[in-house]
Every structure is written in structure tokens, then in C-alpha cells.
Amino acid sequence: MKNFFNGLFEKFRKDKTPKQQATDSAVVTEELKQIKKTDRIIEVKNITKVFDGVTVIDNMNLAIRRGEFVTLLGPSGCGKTTLLRIIAGFESPTEGSVFIENTDVTNVPPYRRPVNTVFQRYALFPHLNVYKNIAFGLKIKKMDKKLIQTKVNNALRMVGLEGYGYRDVSSLSGGQQQRVAIARALVCEPKVLLLDEPLGALDLKMRKEMQEELMAMHKRLGITFIYVTHDQEEALTMSDTIVVINDGVVQQIGAPKKIYDEPANAFVADFIGESNIVSGIMPRDFCVSFLGEEFECVDKGFGKNEKVDLVIRPEDISVYPEDSEKGQLTGKVISSIFKGTFYQMEILANGYQFTVQSTKESKEGTTVRIGVKPDGIHIMKKLRSTNRFIGEVTAEDTVSFCGGEFTFRNTENLETGTRVAIEVSFDSVELTDDEEDGVIGANVSQTLYKGTYYQVQIYTDTDQDFYIDTKDEWDIDDRVGVRIAPDKIKVERYVEE
Amino acid sequence: MKKKTAKVFRPTAFASPYLIATIIFVIIPLVLVLVYSFRGANGEFTFENFRKVFTDKETLRQLGQTLEIAAVSTAICLLIAYPIAYILASAPFKKMAILALLFIIPMWINFMLRIFALQSLLSMLGVKKGFGAAVIGIVYDFFPYMLLPIYTVLSNMDKSYVEASRDLGANSVVTFFKVTLPLSIPGVISGISMMFMPIFSSYAITKMMGDMNTTVIGAKIANLFEYQSIGNYGYGSALSFVLLIVVLLFMFLGTILTKRSPKAAKPVKGGTL
Numbered sequence: 001m002k003n004f005f006n007g008l009f010e011k012f013r014k015d016k017t018p019k020q021q022a023t024d025s026a027v028v029t030e031e032l033k034q035i036k037k038t039d040r041i042i043e044v045k046n047i048t049k050v051f052d053g054v055t056v057i058d059n060m061n062l063a064i065r066r067g068e069f070v071t072l073l074g075p076s077g078c079g080k081t082t083l084l085r086i087i088a089g090f091e092s093p094t095e096g097s098v099f100i101e102n103t104d105v106t107n108v109p110p111y112r113r114p115v116n117t118v119f120q121r122y123a124l125f126p127h128l129n130v131y132k133n134i135a136f137g138l139k140i141k142k143m144d145k146k147l148i149q150t151k152v153n154n155a156l157r158m159v160g161l162e163g164y165g166y167r168d169v170s171s172l173s174g175g176q177q178q179r180v181a182i183a184r185a186l187v188c189e190p191k192v193l194l195l196d197e198p199l200g201a202l203d204l205k206m207r208k209e210m211q212e213e214l215m216a217m218h219k220r221l222g223i224t225f226i227y228v229t230h231d232q233e234e235a236l237t238m239s240d241t242i243v244v245i246n247d248g249v250v251q252q253i254g255a256p257k258k259i260y261d262e263p264a265n266a267f268v269a270d271f272i273g274e275s276n277i278v279s280g281i282m283p284r285d286f287c288v289s290f291l292g293e294e295f296e297c298v299d300k301g302f303g304k305n306e307k308v309d310l311v312i313r314p315e316d317i318s319v320y321p322e323d324s325e326k327g328q329l330t331g332k333v334i335s336s337i338f339k340g341t342f343y344q345m346e347i348l349a350n351g352y353q354f355t356v357q358s359t360k361e362s363k364e365g366t367t368v369r370i371g372v373k374p375d376g377i378h379i380m381k382k383l384r385s386t387n388r389f390i391g392e393v394t395a396e397d398t399v400s401f402c403g404g405e406f407t408f409r410n411t412e413n414l415e416t417g418t419r420v421a422i423e424v425s426f427d428s429v430e431l432t433d434d435e436e437d438g439v440i441g442a443n444v445s446q447t448l449y450k451g452t453y454y455q456v457q458i459y460t461d462t463d464q465d466f467y468i469d470t471k472d473e474w475d476i477d478d479r480v481g482v483r484i485a486p487d488k489i490k491v492e493r494y495v496e497e
Numbered sequence: 498m499k500k501k502t503a504k505v506f507r508p509t510a511f512a513s514p515y516l517i518a519t520i521i522f523v524i525i526p527l528v529l530v531l532v533y534s535f536r537g538a539n540g541e542f543t544f545e546n547f548r549k550v551f552t553d554k555e556t557l558r559q560l561g562q563t564l565e566i567a568a569v570s571t572a573i574c575l576l577i578a579y580p581i582a583y584i585l586a587s588a589p590f591k592k593m594a595i596l597a598l599l600f601i602i603p604m605w606i607n608f609m610l611r612i613f614a615l616q617s618l619l620s621m622l623g624v625k626k627g628f629g630a631a632v633i634g635i636v637y638d639f640f641p642y643m644l645l646p647i648y649t650v651l652s653n654m655d656k657s658y659v660e661a662s663r664d665l666g667a668n669s670v671v672t673f674f675k676v677t678l679p680l681s682i683p684g685v686i687s688g689i690s691m692m693f694m695p696i697f698s699s700y701a702i703t704k705m706m707g708d709m710n711t712t713v714i715g716a717k718i719a720n721l722f723e724y725q726s727i728g729n730y731g732y733g734s735a736l737s738f739v740l741l742i743v744v745l746l747f748m749f750l751g752t753i754l755t756k757r758s759p760k761a762a763k764p765v766k767g768g769t770l
Binding site for chain 1: 655657658660661662663664665666667668671675676679680
């Protein structure tokens with residue numbers, strides 16, 4: 001099975017022994033590695049796609065390097081297939097543009113793009129046999145008949161379907177249809193192969209086999225693969241790079257190991273593998289406090305007492321006997337299930353139910369100590385959608401927070417001196433050039449261009465963070481004034497958590 | 498000891514009303530037609546009626562004209578219906594509403610009334626009765642029978658076939674001729690058979706829209722049974738029988754073509770190599 005793909009190159013290398021071929025391909029791979037670091041084959045810029053008023057893709061930016069195996073991973077409905085269809089040209093983006101090899105192809109129809117697609121349900125033409133299906137693209141290019149024959153036969157050999165040329169496509173099994181679909185796309189020699197959940201309809205064993213074959217083909221051909229899946233295990237196994245997408249927004253881009261070990265946020269941590277996600281605060285660098293205890297960790301650079309999410313993988317938690325001096329928390333084993341190579345246990349400690357994987361079983365109902373090494377705790381920034389502060393009502397229509405007194409609409413008749421929770425959305429904060437024009441002064445700490453607007457992060461003199469969405473560009477370390485319209489400040493009585 | 502339960506009804510018993518109706522209304526009349534077609538004027542057994550069918554020049558001419566009218570109207574219907582079905586199947590608006598309004602609701606009106614209306618309209622426009630008017634009438638009357646099967650096939654067709662074709666380098670025109678059209682052939686065949694065969698045996702429209710020179714074979718048969726003066730049950734029966742055979746042949750041809758045309762390939766779950 002490993003030799004499927006030999007056929008495709010045979011035409012060019014008839015005089016060479018397999019050993020020489022292997023050396024050649026190693027050289028090619030090395031060269032590709034050199035090029036691909038900077039060579040972006042596909043770029044999507046500020047892509048937004050709206051279907052019937054629903055935003056499926058929200059201002060997405062993505063660059064894919066030549067020769068990579070990239071997986072678009074996310075739950076169903078996250079926009080990953082739509083993104084693939086935009087790259088293929090079947091959908092046009094509501095806003096933004098697509099570049100292939102630095103050429104804007106946003107308005108180029110699919111038949112003039114150097115990409116080919118393997119469809120989810122294969123979409124083999126039922127009125128054509130296997131041979132004619134694969135030859136379809138070549139015949140349209142008006143290629144010489146003999147050349148077509150050579151190419152189709154090589155493609156058939158590549159996918160291990162020699163002698164199936166005259167079979168009816170409906171007489172093939174799912175796996176065979178899949179191979180024909182791959183051959184049909186690859187025979188056109190695309191620069192990028194797009195695969196839309198191609199293994200979804202296959203059974204587990206078949207899927208594993210096809211995964212290996214696809215990886216081998218990718219290595220051999222050296223072309224870029226963009227692979228859409230909702231199966232995180234498939235993504236971790238096959239990809240060079242994973243793009244995790246949720247709600248039409250890229251959550252994280254990175255190598256499989258990096259995504260697993262250092263998820264960017266709670267969504268990624270939860271979606272990739274099993275994990276324990278706890279919220280905590282960072283009292284200082286290398287220290288995180290959660291569930292009422294302080295833990296040593298390896299992360300730094302967060303604000304003082306900044307609220308964070310943290311993820312602990314089940315295999316990173318060690319379990320010790322009750323009387324052990326090791327471990328940081330005492331817990332009770334709620335359940336324990338044997339999973340073949342390890343035991344999966346649920347352990348309740350300090351009010352949180354940890355999922356733990358260990359090769360040693362702790363019986364249900366026993367009390368244990370559990371511990372995490374510093375590098376087993378990964379700290380993530382909390383996903384924030386609005387600015388939240390705690391403040392105090394200082395007069396009939398003023399509220400104080402972040403070291404300033406802001407005017408607000410006191411619709412609930414809150415008494416002076418009431419502790420209140422304040423919420424201000426990103427786009428209702430106004431920044432002024434002159435500090436005197438604002439209620440409080442602040443410094444710009446970060447600015448991020450999001451395509452159509454800038455997301456600016458500022459810190460006040462009381463060391464609190466604001467996020468602001470604005471059309472204006474601000475430079476880092478600019479001194480600015482902060483102003484908020486009275487009706488944009490949401491004030492509620494503060495309830496202790 | 499085993500208990501015996503009396504079986505009052507077997508499931509096949511429910512088919513008996515249908516069977517009886519079929520015997521009374523289809524099989525017996527067919528047998529009668531067959532018997533009459535071999536009967537001479539005095540009740541003797543003869544092949545004379547069949548000999549007359551294949552030798553009478555007038556009859557053969559009418560048979561030819563019937564074929565011509567059926568073929569021309571079917572072809573015109575196909576040429577009009579296919580583009581409309583294609584537009585309806587690919588357009589994003591509320592298709593069913595338009596389909597119902599334009600093509601199905603007229604079917605609720607009795608076809609004689611529609612033909613009368615068309616007759617007045619055509620004479621108002623100065624179109625003379627004859628072959629052309631007859632074809633217009635038939636096209637008008639049978640149009641939905643051509644449109645609906647094609648529309649159904651086109652709108653049920655998996656969009657990914659078209660996308661796959663475009664993906665493989667075919668523009669819209671090539672995609673239409675290489676993918677959409679071949680895949681919609683079953684709808685076209687069923688449209689043709691739903692039109693061609695009824696036209697072949699119908700005569701009312703031709704009678705109302707045609708002139709002396711446009712007589713179809715159906716009209717001749719009706720005359721043979723209807724009017725005592727030229728009445729000839731034996732000849733009429735033989736003619737009907739030949740017509741039946743011709744229609745059956747066409748149906749058979751249609752079935753063969755449909756069987757040979759593609760069925761959608763369904764991916765099989767799992768499977769081995």
C-alpha cells in the first residue's frame with residue numbers, strides 16, 4: 001500500500017531506481033522546506049461571509065504556506081467548510097479578498113483557479129465510469145488522448161485502483177469512491193488540494209488507512225493540502241498546521257503539539273482533547289491561584305491579579321495516596337473507568353471535578369491527594385467581550401470607577417455609596433487626543449488591526465485595562481483621555497460571587 | 498394440541514377490488530377489441546381488417562400525420578420546458594409558488610374549456626385552423642406534463658456534481674452539456690413519454706383546432722365507432738389494436754432508455770477494498 005504513489009512520477013523517472021527516487025524526493029522536500037517558510041500560497045484577507053443575515057465567517061485573516069498540510073478544525077457550523085468553499089470559489093465572500101500566489105482571485109470563477117476539491121460526498125459523476133470521471137478535467141483542457149490515458153492510468157495506480165477504470169462508480173465501496181475522487185482531483189495537478197471532510201462517511205478502520213495514505217501522498221507530491229474536519233484526533237494526527245475555528249473566528253493557529261500543549265483560550269482547550277478548565281487569578285508572575293490554593297506555574301506577563309482561564313490536561317495530574325505529603329489538593333474519587341491503556345477517573349477536589357488519567361487505579365470512594373507540576377498548568381487569557389469594572393455610585397447621576405467619575409443614567413435609582421458592577425462595550429468607549437477632554441487619562445498598551453477597525457488596549461492610572469474598538473489608529477504609549485457617553489454605561493448593583 | 502386460528506383475510510384479499518375493476522374495465526374490453534378486430538361484417542373470422550389497416554393509403558397517411566403532430570408538439574414542448582425548468586430549479590426565489598401559479602393551476606380548468614378559449618384567442622389573432630393551430634393547442638395543453646418531470650429531476654440533482662465539474666475546469670456552458678444535461682435525461686424521457694403517447698391517441702384537440710387536412714388516427718377510430726353510416730367495429734378495433742401496439746413499443750423504448758441512463762451514485766458506508 002505504501003507504493004501507491006510511485007506511479008504518478010514514473011513517467012518522469014523511468015530510468016531511475018526506486019532508491020534514487022527516494023533520494024531525489026528527499027532533496028525536493030529539503031528545498032521545499034527552505035521555500036515554504038516565506039512562501040504564502042493562499043491568503044485570505046478580512047473575509048466576512050453573511051448568509052441570510054447570519055455571519056458565518058467574521059473578518060477572518062489567514063495565510064497558508066506552500067507545501068503545508070493545513071487542517072481547518074472546528075465544530076459543525078463554525079464556518080470551516082464555508083472558508084474552504086470561498087477558497088475553491090464556490091462562494092464569494094461578502095467582504096474581503098482571497099489571494100492565490102499573491103494574485104487576487106476573489107472574483108475568479110472556480111474553473112480558473114489552480115485548486116481542486118475532494119468533496120464530502122465525493123460527487124463522482126454517476127453517468128461516467130471511473131476512467132471517464134478521472135479524465136474529466138484533462139479532457140476539458142483538451143489534452144492529447146494518449147497523454148490523458150497515461151495520466152489517468154498513473155492516477156489509478158496511485159490510489160490502488162488499477163483495473164477499475166471501466167467500473168461503474170456506483171458499484172464501488174465508499175473507500176474506493178473516495179480514492180477515485182482523490183485521483184480525479186490530483187490528476188489535474190492542482191497547486192492546492194482542498195479536502196472537505198473526505199473521510200467522514202468511512203468506518204473507523206478505513207478512515208485510519210486513508211489518513212495514512214493521504215499523509216503519504218502529501219509528503220510525496222509536495223503540494224499544499226487544506227483539509228477540513230471536525231475530528232480533533234484526525235487533525236492532530238495529520239496536520240503540519242491546525243487552524244482552530246469557532247463562530248467564524250480563528251481561535252488559534254499552530255502546530256498540533258503547540259495547540260494541544262498551549263491552547264490559546266478555553267474554547268481551544270475544551271475542543272482539543274480532554275481537559276480540566278478552571279478560572280483563576282494571577283497574583284504575580286509564575287504563580288496562579290485557583291480553587292482557593294496557590295500553585296506554581298511557568299507563565300508570566302499577566303496583569304497583577306488578572307483573571308485567567310487555566311487548563312490542566314488529565315494526564316498531567318498525578319494521584320497520590322491520602323497520607324502522602326505530595327500533591328496540592330485532597331479529593332475523593334467519584335468514578336474510575338478502565339480505558340485500555342489507562343484509568344480515567346473523576347476526582348472531586350475543592351468543589352471542582354477533575355478528569356484524571358493514570359495508569360494506576362484509585363478505587364472509587366477513596367480519598368486521594370492530587371498534584372500538578374508547574375508545566376502542567378497552562379494559563380490562558382480570559383475571553384473578554386465587554387469591559388467590566390467594579391465601582392461606586394457617588395451622586396445621583398455619577399459613578400466612580402477606574403479613578404474617575406463618569407456621568408451615567410441612574411434608571412434604577414441606586415443610592416449614593418452603592419457598590420456597582422459596570423459594563424461598557426468595546427465600541428462605546430471614546431478616546432481623545434487631549435487627556436483633559438476625557439474623564440480619566442490612560443496609556444495605550446496594545447493595538448491590533450482587525451481589518452476594518454483597530455482593537456486598542458489601554459491601561460488606566462489605576463492599572464485597569466480597557467478594550468476599545470475604534471476606526472482611529474493610536475500608537476503604543478500614547479497618552480489619551482477616556483470618555484464614555486452616559487447612556488452607554490450599564491450599571492448594576494454589585495452582587496458578591 | 499395446537500390451536501387453529503381461522504384466517505379470515507389474507508393480505509392479498511385487499512387487492513381483489515382492484516383486480517375485479519381491472520378485469521371489468523381493462524381486460525374484458527381489450528379482449529372484446531381483439532375479438533372484434535378478427536370479425537368480418539357477418540361475424541366470420543378474418544384478417545381483412547388488419548390487411549386494410551396496413552394497405553389503406555388514407556389510414557397510413559393519417560397514421561403518419563399523427564406521428565408528425567405528436568413528434569413536433571413534443572419537440573416544441575421540450576425546447577420550451579427545459580429552459581424554464583432549468584431556471585426554476587436554479588433560481589433562488591419561491592419556486593413552488595410560481596410553478597403552481599403558472600403551470601399547475603391552469604390544469605384545474607377543464608381542458609375543453611381551455612381549448613375553446615385558445616380557439617377564440619387564435620381566431621382573434623388571425624391564426625387559421627390547421628396543423629399549426631393543432632400543434633399550438635397540444636403544446637399548450639400538455640406543457641405541464643413535460644415541465645414537471647424535468648423540473649423534478651433538475652431540482653433534486655445534487656449541486657455538488659455541478660460544483661465538481663466547475664472545480665475540474667469546466668465553465669458553465671461545458672458543465673451544462675457534460676454534467677447537467679446527461680444527468681437530467683431520465684426527466685426528459687419521462688416527460689416525452691408522458692406527452693407523446695397520450696397525444697398519439699387523443700383527437701379532441703386536433704378536431705377542434707385542426708382543419709379538414711389535419712385528421713389524426715384517433716379521430717378516424719372515433720368516427721368508425723360513432724357514426725352508424727360508416728360504422729365498422731371490426732376495422733375500428735383492428736386500428737385501435739395497432740395503435741396500442743405502437744404505444745407499447747414506445748413505452749418499451751422509453752423504459753430501456755431510462756434504465757440505461759445514469760442513476761445517482763450513492764456513497765456506500767464503510768466497505769472494503
